[in-house]
Amino acid sequence: MVATHYDEKDGSWRLILRPNIALSWRQTMLFLWCTAGFCFFFAGVFALLGLWLILPFAGLDVGLLAWALITTAQRAYDTEVVHVSDSRIEIDKGRRRPEHHWSFDRVWSEVILAMPGHPWYPTLLAVRSRGEQVELGKFLADDERARVAGELRRWIGPMAGLGGGMATAPEDGVARRKA
Amino acid sequence: MSTVAHAEEAHHHGPEPGLLRWVFTTNHKDIGTLYLFFSLLMFFVGGTMALIVRAELFVPGLQLVDPYFFNQMTTLHGLVMIFGAIMPGFVGLANWQVPLMLGAPDMALPRLNNWSFWILPFAFTLLLSGLFMPGGGLAGGWTMYAPLFLQTGQAFPFAIFAVHLLGMSSILGAINIISTILNMRPPSMTLMRMPLFVWTWFITAFLLLLAMPVLAGAVTMALTDQFFGTFFFSSAGGGSPIMFQHIFWFFGHPEVYIMILPAFGIASQIIPTFARKPLFGYASMVYATASIAFLSCIVYAHHMFTVGMPLAGELYFTYATMLISVPTGVKVFNWVATMWKGSMTFETPMLWAISFVILFTIGGFTGLMMAISSIDFHYHETYFIVAHFHYVLVTGAAFGIIGAVYYWIPKWTGNMYDEHLGKIHFWLSNIFVNLLYFPQHFTGLAGMPRRIPDYAVQFTEWNMGSTIGAFGFGFSQLLFLYIIITTVRGGEKAKARSWEGAYGMEWEVPSPAPYHTFATPPDVDKVRLTIS
Secondary structure, eight states: OEEEEEETTTTEEEEEEOOOOSSOHHHHHHHHHHHHHHHHHHHHHHHHTTOTTHHHHHHHHHHHHHHHHHHHHHGGGEEEEEEEOSSEEEEEEEESSOOEEEEEESTTEEEEEEOOSSTTSOOEEEEEETTEEEEEOTTSOHHHHHHHHHHHHHHSSHHHHHHOSOOOSOOTTSOEEEO | OBHHHHHHHHHTOOOOSSTHHHHHOOOHHHHHHHHHHHHHHHHHHHHHHHHHHHHHTSSSSOOSSOHHHHHHHHHHHHHIIIIIIIHHHHHHHHHHHHHHHHTOSSOSSHHHHHHHHHHHHHHHHHHHHGGGSTTOSOOSTTTTOTTGGGGOOTHHHHHHHHHHHHHHHHHHHHHHHHHHHHHOOOTTOOGGGSOHHHHHHHHHHHHHHHHHHHHHHHHHHHHHHHHSOOOSSOGGGTOOHHHHHHHHHHHHHHHHHHTTHHHHHHHHHHHHHHHTSOOTTHHHHHHHHHHHHHHHTSOGGGGGGGGOOOHHHHHHHHHHHHHTHHHHHHHHHHHHHHHTTOOOOOOHHHHHHHHHHHHHHHHHHHHHHHHSHHHHHHHTTBHHHHHHHHHHIIIIIIHHHHHHHHHHHHHHHSBOOOHHHHHHHHHHHHHHHHHHHHHHHHHHHTTOBSSOSOOOGGGHHHHHHHHHHHHHHHHHHHHHHHHHHHHHHOOSBOOSSOSTTOOSGGGGSOSSOOSSOOSSOOOGGGSOOSOO
């Protein structure tokens, strides 16, 4: 998923990239509670009949399921933020909070969209500046990466610097809202 | 720092060279392959045990093995086939196919996936090592009924630990499949667009989560009865041996559906492909599968009609069990309706799928007979039961797996199997499997008890037929092994869409499927998911 934010105060753009996760957090919790309810209901009935040793195994079972679902659902919080201001490009990556940060000179940066050697491999999107490269949107689909590359190329690179101001509205097809 | 360089490496990353690839792999295709080969190995191990049983039963009297060893063979044959052959076979298929059919890059928890496979060889080493211990291996039947089960020799704690490991492997696999299906679907792959095989596995995984802790609890209580002075299943201390049967079958009946639901999914993939028609009643198939799973949890006591239960209980379990025939009937009619007026061709996978539908239905009908508690008293503990569950589990579950292997092996290996040999394998298997199991209906109805090494002379002819069928069926599977090996090694190159009528995500990638597929979410809307 790609979202674009425009900050009217300083005229900067922010691009937010997130992976697709099929199930929302609420749906995940609903599924987990329903499964836990089933397991504990039957284990509880057996416990009432004196066969209490089923309960700890049911607990282990549900605990493992909870761990697995929460771990995979956490991936929904993987976020990449590209903040393009007048002179700088700030890139943050992390889960729930920024964990890695890069800062590049906007004029001396370029956007790379590398085509793979074979069609069954994905394309590769990166921002490069002074020998340092940061891959972006690894979790996006190819066409999403192409759209993101198109947007970034409007804002980043020597031509953007020569123009003076920021690029105008991004291409159609990318989700956006004004900040 | 250059993250791009790492990404480029990853894009062209293939399997690690050497044997350690198979130990450390987290790739769903590698792990699927491991599961499938393990399942095949266990199929031959369990099959050899079955041949020992059938050889002993060729004529009345004791010929080849002593009765205690005979009991060990029947017991271990059941455990090996259920936990070693059928379940890992389906998990192998799920590993290969679920991510491919969804358009996901891998399973949601790849390291856990590796672990759940590698538990299995250790578990079976423990289980089978009992054969060489003082007192021999398990001999009380695969149901492990206490207190008989407690009379096992030194193999007893090893068997308990093995069952725990097998349960752990199953639960980890189920959790991984649920997480993958819930979280790894690409955009537009909604639940009601998922292929039926994925749906049936999703519901199966749910059943596994429900059933496995009950088995673990049951065998643990047997363990504490033996070693820690508890009396869960001993009436001497206020416990109840019948309670073991209750909790065992609370696990055991969903287990039956754990072993058949994925086969339903396989038939639902193969039949539309070779009938060149979309599956009839997709939504009803999904709801029928869910209904069967739900009902499987509330009918278990039909396995124990004869233990003595209140009339109301007998009636409830009779009617509830018969109710399962409704959603199962929906499935069978939908498969038939899919074939109706289709442009049918009869390649080997289709032959197995049709055979599955017919022979599983026979097993289903005999199951319906046993659901009637009043007449189940006559069938109980006879060869009629043996015939019934082998029609369900061999011509149902195992045939489903074999059909799936023929259907998807071009995608896995990039090579087409030898169609001529595939058909010979099909016909040999089908002739011999019916010669093996169909006569057991007659001997059972005539009163031949199961789990005995000797029998009355009037059952001789049918038993001879069964034994000939067993050896014929068993040796026919060597041809299956030969076909697999030759297909892996070479053969006519398979196209991406290996079958004319095959549609879905897995047929969009080349054959053989690249080591990494769908590294980015595909656009499902651009893919034709069904033949319609």
